[in-house]
Amino acid sequence: MALDKFFRRRRAQSGETNDIPDLWTKCPACKENTYNKDLEAERYVCPRCGHHHRLNASRRLEVLLDPGTFVQLSGRVHPVDRLSFVDTETYPQRLERAQRKTGRPDAILTGRGQIMGLDVMVAIMDFEFSGGSMGSVVGEEIARAAEAAAEQGLPFVLAAASGGARMQESALSLMQMAKTTVALEQLSRRGLPYLSVLTDPTTGGVTASFATIADVIIAEPGALIGFAGPRVIQQTIRQSLPEGFQRAEFLLEHGMVDLVTDRRAQRETIRQLLSVLTHQPLTLPEPAASLTVSP
Numbered sequence: 493m494a495l496d497k498f499f500r501r502r503r504a505q506s507g508e509t510n511d512i513p514d515l516w517t518k519c520p521a522c523k524e525n526t527y528n529k530d531l532e533a534e535r536y537v538c539p540r541c542g543h544h545h546r547l548n549a550s551r552r553l554e555v556l557l558d559p560g561t562f563v564q565l566s567g568r569v570h571p572v573d574r575l576s577f578v579d580t581e582t583y584p585q586r587l588e589r590a591q592r593k594t595g596r597p598d599a600i601l602t603g604r605g606q607i608m609g610l611d612v613m614v615a616i617m618d619f620e621f622s623g624g625s626m627g628s629v630v631g632e633e634i635a636r637a638a639e640a641a642a643e644q645g646l647p648f649v650l651a652a653a654s655g656g657a658r659m660q661e662s663a664l665s666l667m668q669m670a671k672t673t674v675a676l677e678q679l680s681r682r683g684l685p686y687l688s689v690l691t692d693p694t695t696g697g698v699t700a701s702f703a704t705i706a707d708v709i710i711a712e713p714g715a716l717i718g719f720a721g722p723r724v725i726q727q728t729i730r731q732s733l734p735e736g737f738q739r740a741e742f743l744l745e746h747g748m749v750d751l752v753t754d755r756r757a758q759r760e761t762i763r764q765l766l767s768v769l770t771h772q773p774l775t776l777p778e779p780a781a782s783l784t785v786s787p
Contacts, residue, residue: 517545524541534756537754537756544755547691549616552651553601557606558605562603570598583660590621593620594621598627602637604644610647610766610770612646613637613640613646615633615637615649626656626696627660627665627668628665630658631665631667632668635674638672638679639675647684648676649687649762650689651689652698652702655695656697668697669700672701672702690712690740691712692712692714694717695719695721708769709751710750712752713753715740716739717743717749
């Protein structure tokens with residue numbers, strides 16, 4: 493019996509509601525198993541190959557903000573089926589399943605918190621909610637968070653993770669590109685910094701709007717970033733694409749992002765950038781006094 497199977501906990505029996513989680517996570521890149529506690533300590537980065545696992549909004553908050561500092565702003569706006577959209581199922585049915593899975597009304601979480609002692613406003617997109625698709629609620633919550641940051645004089649940090657606009661809302665979804673852009677302009681007018689963290693994946697209308705108009709654009713290693721997918725582009729232009737096309741490192745080389753930062757150094761990097769942009773130096777603890785040992 494393989495070691496990982498030996499330590500894997502049982503599944504829920506008949507009549508039980510929840511599965512008991514496994515103790516190990518298999519890396520999709522190197523295929524090696526990592527003990528979940530070790531993976532958490534590494535901020536969900538594979539300690540063997542450096543692959544950055546995708547994070548839901550709650551885990552993203554854990555690795556980004558100081559513990560116990562988050563005060564939620566979002567959650568009071570709920571999506572509505574304005575178009576009575578139906579494909580293989582109704583839009584309300586899709587929403588209900590996503591809401592039950594994530595425990596939140598839509599693919600966004602916003603609020604106020606601290607990064608290494610500095611007050612910030614944050615917006616976290618949740619890819620687990622319908623692929624992080626941008627609908628009316630996502631646009632509204634980001635706009636409200638940006639406006640609140642401007643009113644309170646706070647820097648704004650956004651972590652993007654999205655497949656693009658939500659097709660079930662059609663033009664209403666595309667309108668959010670303009671709404672969020674206008675709201676973020678208020679930060680610029682007040683001299684407040686806006687930092688965007690592009691995670692895997694960040695595509696479609698999100699890339700074409702609020703995710704890439706920040707003062708500093710940071711990407712996670714290996715993240716897929718672009719407007720249309722590589723296959724769509726290749727079929728359209730009928731040419732072979734360069735290796736690594738639309739990955740974070742390729743975009744850094746070609747000037748589309750400013751930094752590619754390992755998640756394990758992300759908080760420190762963001763804090764240093766905000767220290768410069770807000771003129772609030774990071775106060776480090778005094779080094780411990782060295783001990784002199786007599787011979």
